[in-house]
Amino acid sequence: MTEELSSLAVALHAARYFEQAALSTLRTLLRVAGQALEASPHGRRGRMLRGVVHLRPAEAYQRLVALEYEAMEHTSPEDEALPPADGPQVALLASASAWRAVVEHGCAVSVDVGLGTLMPHQENPRRMAAPLPAAASFTWESQRRLLNRQATHVCVLPLRMPGGRIDGMIALEASCMEALGQEFIWRQMGPGMQLAVDLAAPYLTGLPPRPGAMPETDEYLPVIGASTASRVSVLRVFAQQEETLLLSGPTGAGKSRLARWCHERSPRRKGRFESLDLMMVPEELQMAELFGWRRGAFTGAVRDNPGSLARAEEGTLFIDELDKLSLKAQAGLLRVLEERTWRALGDTGGEQRANVRFIIGTNANLLESVRRGTFREDLYYRINVLPVRLPPLEERRDEIGPWARYMLTRRHRETSPEGMAHLSPEAERLLEQGTWPGNLRHLDNIVRRAYTLAMVEQGGTSQELALSEAHVREALTYEGKQQGAPLVEAMGQAARAFVQEARRRQAPLDIDLAESLRGFVLAEAVRQVGRDEAFQLVGRESLVKSRNHQKALRQELKKVEALCREVGQPMPDSVAQAEAGEPS
Numbered sequence: 001m002t003e004e005l006s007s008l009a010v011a012l013h014a015a016r017y018f019e020q021a022a023l024s025t026l027r028t029l030l031r032v033a034g035q036a037l038e039a040s041p042h043g044r045r046g047r048m049l050r051g052v053v054h055l056r057p058a059e060a061y062q063r064l065v066a067l068e069y070e071a072m073e074h075t076s077p078e079d080e081a082l083p084p085a086d087g088p089q090v091a092l093l094a095s096a097s098a099w100r101a102v103v104e105h106g107c108a109v110s111v112d113v114g115l116g117t118l119m120p121h122q123e124n125p126r127r128m129a130a131p132l133p134a135a136a137s138f139t140w141e142s143q144r145r146l147l148n149r150q151a152t153h154v155c156v157l158p159l160r161m162p163g164g165r166i167d168g169m170i171a172l173e174a175s176c177m178e179a180l181g182q183e184f185i186w187r188q189m190g191p192g193m194q195l196a197v198d199l200a201a202p203y204l205t206g207l208p209p210r211p212g213a214m215p216e217t218d219e220y221l222p223v224i225g226a227s228t229a230s231r232v233s234v235l236r237v238f239a240q241q242e243e244t245l246l247l248s249g250p251t252g253a254g255k256s257r258l259a260r261w262c263h264e265r266s267p268r269r270k271g272r273f274e275s276l277d278l279m280m281v282p283e284e285l286q287m288a289e290l291f292g293w294r295r296g297a298f299t300g301a302v303r304d305n306p307g308s309l310a311r312a313e314e315g316t317l318f319i320d321e322l323d324k325l326s327l328k329a330q331a332g333l334l335r336v337l338e339e340r341t342w343r344a345l346g347d348t349g350g351e352q353r354a355n356v357r358f359i360i361g362t363n364a365n366l367l368e369s370v371r372r373g374t375f376r377e378d379l380y381y382r383i384n385v386l387p388v389r390l391p392p393l394e395e396r397r398d399e400i401g402p403w404a405r406y407m408l409t410r411r412h413r414e415t416s417p418e419g420m421a422h423l424s425p426e427a428e429r430l431l432e433q434g435t436w437p438g439n440l441r442h443l444d445n446i447v448r449r450a451y452t453l454a455m456v457e458q459g460g461t462s463q464e465l466a467l468s469e470a471h472v473r474e475a476l477t478y479e480g481k482q483q484g485a486p487l488v489e490a491m492g493q494a495a496r497a498f499v500q501e502a503r504r505r506q507a508p509l510d511i512d513l514a515e516s517l518r519g520f521v522l523a524e525a526v527r528q529v530g531r532d533e534a535f536q537l538v539g540r541e542s543l544v545k546s547r548n549h550q551k552a553l554r555q556e557l558k559k560v561e562a563l564c565r566e567v568g569q570p571m572p573d574s575v576a577q578a579e580a581g582e583p584s
């Protein structure tokens with residue numbers, strides 16, 4: 001092993017790209033494991049299959065590299081013609097349960113696929129005293145997928161960073177039917193292999209990806225910048241899988257479109273792509289929207305309705321803004337994900353089987369929601385199988401220009417299908433320097449507004465259109481004015497309503513009751529983002545830190561209550577919910 005480690009150190013030192021470091025590491029691990037297997041009692045019947053490096057810092061996939069044991073001798077780390085990062089071989093991913101296990105235990109884990117067990121190697125695991133119970137964490141899908149590719153035993157080693165953070169894992173797969181249910185070779189190999197992985201970890205996380213051919217663009221993903229290229233390569237692999245894909249990223253970053261792109265590249269592309277945006281569905285209707293209903297299931301259900309799940313049968317269901325799912329509907333979704341069966345509301349017949357691939361979108365930090373108790377931990381782990389984070393536009397500035405040009409052409413073709421639109425270099429530069437809190441949606445809005453200004457200037461019709469810096473500048477200025485206007489106007493309206501009410505009444509309406517506006521604002525913020533975030537949103541994070549925000553909320557809501565009492569109106573729903581402490 002010492003010799004292997006020193007040649008690995010030399011190879012890592014020479015590596016310029018992540019892929020080279022990954023292949024050198026896999027080659028070392030597979031060679032050492034292959035020799036150990038040969039020398040073991042299973043040597044005659046067992047064989048090594050492959051290794052896969054998964055780089056997933058901060059809970060999101062960045063890169064993948066796989067190496068088949070058989071192909072090992074034909075590739076060399078010095079070879080510039082490295083295997084494609086998104087070749088079919090990488091599609092053979094290790095189990096999500098294995099990821100959870102290495103993160104929870106902080107050490108290597110042996111997987112016995114036949115038994116469905118995950119055994120941490122260390123006697124004194126980081127979090128749990130006992131090995132993860134098989135049924136609780138190792139799913140039948142993982143088991144089936146591994147067995148389909150002959151893998152009976154898997155060793156998963158964490159990519160540990162200084163300080164204990166785990167930024168990925170390396171999975172080694174072997175086939176040995178005879179050893180099903182038995183201690184395999186991994187445990188005695190573990191410490192040596194972990195040393196190799198610890199040696200490689202800084203290179204794997206620090207080296208840039210190999211600059212290669214950019215992934216192809218298409219109508220669903222018309223722009224791919226250098227910074228998103230490696231994510232797109234990973235997504236190309238994930239699109240082919242059946243497991244749940246979790247797309248996170250800020251609002252307007254393009255998650256819905258990317259979900260559609262994945263569907264179009266999946267074996268389910270002939271089926272439907274169904275989208276359910278939970279932001280648009282009130283909590284009490286979420287179960288109904290998801291599962292559909294039978295006539296008479298509830299007041300107002302006058303006819304059957306199939307629901308999103310049934311509509312997506314044989315296709316893909318994209319559930320956006322998942323953090324808005326109520327705890328009750330979370331339980332329902334978990335059941336479908338685990339058992340693949342469901343029943344429409346009010347249906348007295350048998351359960352239906354779901355043949356659907358799920359893609360989940362969220363701009364919230366779900367792990368944080370788990371900590372706050374508003375999102376189920378078991379559901380989180382069930383959907384965190386193939387997580388990919390879409391960065392904000394700020395982190396992919398190289399894409400701003402190409403996106404703006406694409407959006408301009410797209411807008412122009414809506415009016416002049418044969419027309420040509422041109423974005424001046426100065427206009428492009430101005431856009432590139434801008435800040436885009438609303439990401440691609442925001443950029444699209446500005447381009448559309450600048451386009452309208454240019455059109456007006458050019459008399460309303462033009463086959464050839466030139467968008468100048470002045471148009472973009474004006475569109476941006478207009479935006480500044482627009483942003484503040486609705487708020488000021490709405491406050492004015494509230495003031496008018498207050499005065500009108502005071503005039504209408506026989507008794508005066510005390511102006512101090514106008515302070516209840518603060519309560520309305522807080523209740524609305526709680527409804528939109530939850531209690532802790534609501535206080536941060538309105539600049540009162542210090543109250544959250546000192547844990548005084550519940551009390552402050554109660555005080556503000558009391559003023560709303562006083563106003564409602566005074567004018568003889570019931571409390572609005574958002575206020576009543578915030579008061580009842582219901583999660584938003």
Ligand SMILES: Nc1ncnc2c1ncn2[C@@H]1O[C@H](COP(=O)(O)OP(=O)(O)OP(=O)(O)O)[C@@H](O)[C@H]1O
Pocket residue numbers: 219220221222249250251252253254255256257258320361363440441444
């Ligand atoms: N692939 C794409 N092709 C064309 N336009 C796109 C694409 N991706 C994003 N856009 C533009 O950005 C806008 C936002 O994209 P999208 O709805 O996919 O973002 P999102 O991350 O799902 O946002 P939210 O979290 O608010 O639902 C689109 O309306 C469109 O203008």
